[in-house]
Structure formats: structure tokens, C-alpha cells
Amino acid sequence: MRFLFLACVAGGFATGVASKPVCKAPGPDWRQDVTPADVTRLHEVRESFVKALAQARAGDHGNDVAREGFLLDPDAAIDGAALPVGDYHCRTIKLGSQSVSGPSFVSYPSLDCRVTANGKVSRFVRVNGLQRPTGTLYPASVRQQVFLGTLVLSDETRALNYGRDTDRNMIGAVERIGPRRWRMVLPYPRFDSTLDVIDLVPAN
Numbered sequence: 001m002r003f004l005f006l007a008c009v010a011g012g013f014a015t016g017v018a019s020k021p022v023c024k025a026p027g028p029d030w031r032q033d034v035t036p037a038d039v040t041r042l043h044e045v046r047e048s049f050v051k052a053l054a055q056a057r058a059g060d061h062g063n064d065v066a067r068e069g070f071l072l073d074p075d076a077a078i079d080g081a082a083l084p085v086g087d088y089h090c091r092t093i094k095l096g097s098q099s100v101s102g103p104s105f106v107s108y109p110s111l112d113c114r115v116t117a118n119g120k121v122s123r124f125v126r127v128n129g130l131q132r133p134t135g136t137l138y139p140a141s142v143r144q145q146v147f148l149g150t151l152v153l154s155d156e157t158r159a160l161n162y163g164r165d166t167d168r169n170m171i172g173a174v175e176r177i178g179p180r181r182w183r184m185v186l187p188y189p190r191f192d193s194t195l196d197v198i199d200l201v202p203a204n
Helices: 036-043 045-058 062-067
Strands: 086-095 105-107 111-118 121-126 131-141 144-153 169-178 181-187 195-202
Touching: 036 045, 036 169, 045 062, 045 086, 045 181, 045 195, 062 105, 121 144, 131 169, 169 195
Parallel strands: none
Antiparallel strands: 086 105, 086 111, 086 195, 111 121, 121 131, 131 144, 144 169, 169 181, 181 195
16 A cells, blocks of 8 residues: 655645634645645555554454454555445444553444545545544545545534644545445544544445
8 A cells, every 4th residue: 555645735734723724625636635744644554554453463453353354454455446426334443552551453333424426526424423534535546545534523513624623634545445345544543543444335
């Protein structure tokens, strides 16, 4: 899993919380909308995957990792990354831990997600659950889409604009790993884990 990046990003962002939300419509190139901090996170997506797997195995979760097969193989991506429009069953696995005492493998029950068309990009929304990633899917290559979004919490009814709050900002790589199966890999989330993997299977 490798990305070829340009180290240039759009202006208007400062370290920490941006001075104002990103209110313009997303363009077709994620590099025009991403924060510098998230460029770094995406650069390190494979590093975080390998580190998180090592932490899970060291925490006696080797069998749990093996049971997931291609989902937790860092190099499992195949062509056809673009998520089709539609409803999905989405299950989150948290790998590794940001603290010594935290769990190194947690698999949550499947919830509902949805992908809708939005011009040259797509919109991804987790419909239910206490933590709901919501944002934009950008074309990147035949094997990857880039997700830029924010985390909607609990009973909140609206998502923050991406770029407004560094603790809510999310970035990830979307990859196809089977005939009707995708994953979203979220490196170095702000809380809990070293890596989050969302397993995405069409609902019908």
C-alpha cells in the first residue's frame, strides 16, 4: 500500500484548529482540501497498519487477526477502489493502542453506511452508531480512494466541516479487497487505536 504524494497543499490552514471551516464545495483533487497534518497521516498509512498489527499480535490477538484474512492484510488491495453508490454494512476494527493499558484489538458489530454521488466526488456517511465518520471520497488511483471527513458523535445531527477541528478530522484510504468487499483504512486516529479498519460490504 503506497501513495505518491506532492508535498503541496492548499493554504488557509494553521497548526491546530483552522481559523474557519472549509465551506467551499470539495474539488476532484483531495490535495486541494487536505490539511498538512493529514497529508502526514496518509503518508504513514502502511507504517501505521504494520505497527497496529504488531501490537495486536503482541496482545495475544494473533488468531483474531488471522481470522480476518484479507481485511487485515496491508497489501490486499486490488483494482476497482471506487465505492459504488449504495448502502453498506460497515464493521469497524480498532487495531493497536495509543496507551500501554488499552486494548490492542476490538471488533465492533456491523452498522449501516451509505455512499451517494456528489458531482466528481462521492459522499460517505455512517448512518447509525455513537461514532459516525462522515465525509468525501476522492478519486486517487485504480486501487485507492482518499477519504476526508469528520467524526460525528452521539446525538449530534450535523457534521463539522473538515478542517475546523483537528480532533475530529479523519483521513483514510479506501481499497477493494474482494469481488464485493472494500475497506477504509484510517491511520493514526486521534483517539484509542493505532489504526481503524472499516469493513465495507454492499447491503444488497
